[in-house]
Amino acid sequence: MTVPSDIHPLLAVENLSCAVPGPAGAMRILTDVSFTLPHATALGIVGESGAGKSMLVKTIMDIAPSRAAVTGAVRLDGTALQSLDTRTRRTTLGRRVGMVFQNPMTSLNPFVRVGRQVEEASRKHLGLDRRAAREKAIALLRAVGIPDAAECYHGFPHQFSGGMKQRIMIATALACDPELLIADEATTALDATVQKDILDLLQTLQQRRRMSMILVTHNLGVVAGRTDEVIVMYGGRLVEHAPTERLFASPRHRYTAALLSAMPRIDQPAHTRLATIPGQPPSLAHPEPGCPFAPRCPAAIDACRAAMPPMTVSADGRHRFACHVPLDAGISGDASVRQPEAANV
């Protein structure tokens, strides 16, 4: 579906697969994932545990475990990262892509003062001297909402709550003014107002710096209203990719629809039973043939269990989904209705 253009997308992922040896044979963590991310675009990646969303961004960042067998290509601004030597690749990624990890408790070094950790990347990649790096670090700590930033510069990670640690992590990721910021469940453990403030902050930075951003999250509420596009992953595969509004208004893949209805809602009374998805996430070690969601899907037909559905692309090219029995396109999200928008793909 990628339309060749004179300008490279910031990030192009092509047929990316990743397998990790496990006790029960190779675990197929990622299978044949392809997408492109234009410049200055916010992308959400959602899915359950084991869907491969974390591994996808780790593979992009070249920090997948060394025993992982990776195939496919990742291009940053047209440059195939695999063609670079390891050192250049790591420097390029470290300089141009910032990453905030899932667990701030284990991402910060407990023996190093937080200020040093925030400024580490800017000293290494931007060549700032100690004073400039320090000023930048304090400014970043303030920007991510740490009270008493100058004092906290000298603090150690254990002196901060989980939310504060995650803010420090975000300051660390922003140290090199990255073109792409990847936040892997970065706000998952934060309070609602803090989460909102941090997402606001990320969004402001993303728009002001015309930076691209990938928000990896299990919470569909996080990507709604804050991203331009959403990718839904399941069992290591990309199952749906659409503009955010359209994904929520008229999901085509059955799994996306099931996820949406499993969310607790504030307009329902207490003790309302939540819709669940029966069964277990698929085994990555012994993937069944066919659609990975088929064993849990209420609408599965024989074809679903026989072969992986190919990616269907809507008429305007902006909505992709891999489902043999897709839900109807809603009136508002109908591809043919939205045809004029296809021009700006």
Next chain:
Amino acid sequence: MSSDAPSVTSAGDLGYLRDDAALKVRNLTVSFRRGQKIFNAVSDVSFDLARGETLGLVGESGSGKTTIGRAILQLVPAHGADLGGAITYEDDDLATLSRAQMRLMRRRMQMIFQDPVSSFNPRRKVVDIVGEGLEIQGMPRDERRRRVDQALADVGLSRAMVEGRRPYQFSGGQCQRLAIARALALGPDMIVCDEPVASLDVSVQAHVINLLQDIRAARNLALIFISHDLAVVRNVSDRVAVLYMGRMVEIGRADDIYRAPAHPYTRRLLDAIPVPDPARRIPAGEGGAEPHSQLAPPSGCRFRLRCPRADALCAEVEPQLRPMAQGQYAACHHPLPELGQGNSSRPAALSTPA
């Protein structure tokens, strides 16, 4: 102001406190010393919990919700912390219990921790982790095995699925189910759930919430449900208490609070819920004021520096919990909504969010 409610403590005539509750927390204060500095994690918090009831505790990082949960189970480290107030469970004052008595009490009161992965010993097998509490209680081996099997079944796992495996071999959702199983194995009648679903995926979260609800109903379990996710709290809670910087700023029936929050902080929390509605395109950069340093809380109302309704009174006088027209109690000089300051009539015009 609340003459109909029995006064049970020196906390004043707080009508939301009940005499017949199973758990009573009265004027709980917890402070930690850090060098010369004193950090008041919890200041004068009183609430209670009836059998089979679920109380949601919500608030930001550092609001004291986890500390309250730990204080209830007497898990606040004795070193460097000062505790004030009283916690009674079924008329036992927990502070006066010996270690052995408290150990017995923990059969009835259990806790599920925030981060299941780090609350497990990574080198133990999960079957032993689930049976850990029973082991500490000196339960015979056969009984232990039976109870572990039952607890695993209750959370949708089986011995065959977990036998011989260690925590790192499980996903976050599975670890959280194991943590629930560990608590359930003891057969408690109250569980403090500290962010039990915070790091779980949506469908797993739905499973765990439904699971907790089923177990709660089946065993008439009382739950303290600590969470930052107000949508989840809405689903599980009968009553909700909102904490801000160690103080309780609002408490009442979940229906009342979600329909018409009285405290501006509660309003802000509700506005921050990430709603899966992309039409609500969130304008970037409207983030509120930074949280105030907690080592030196502001005078008067602690929320006033972030509050759009604050005035001179808020800086001088710390507001106390008082009954609101909507039904709940809130500690605010200028509560929401503007209308209906009358004391008895409930504002009928307020509509439920659609």
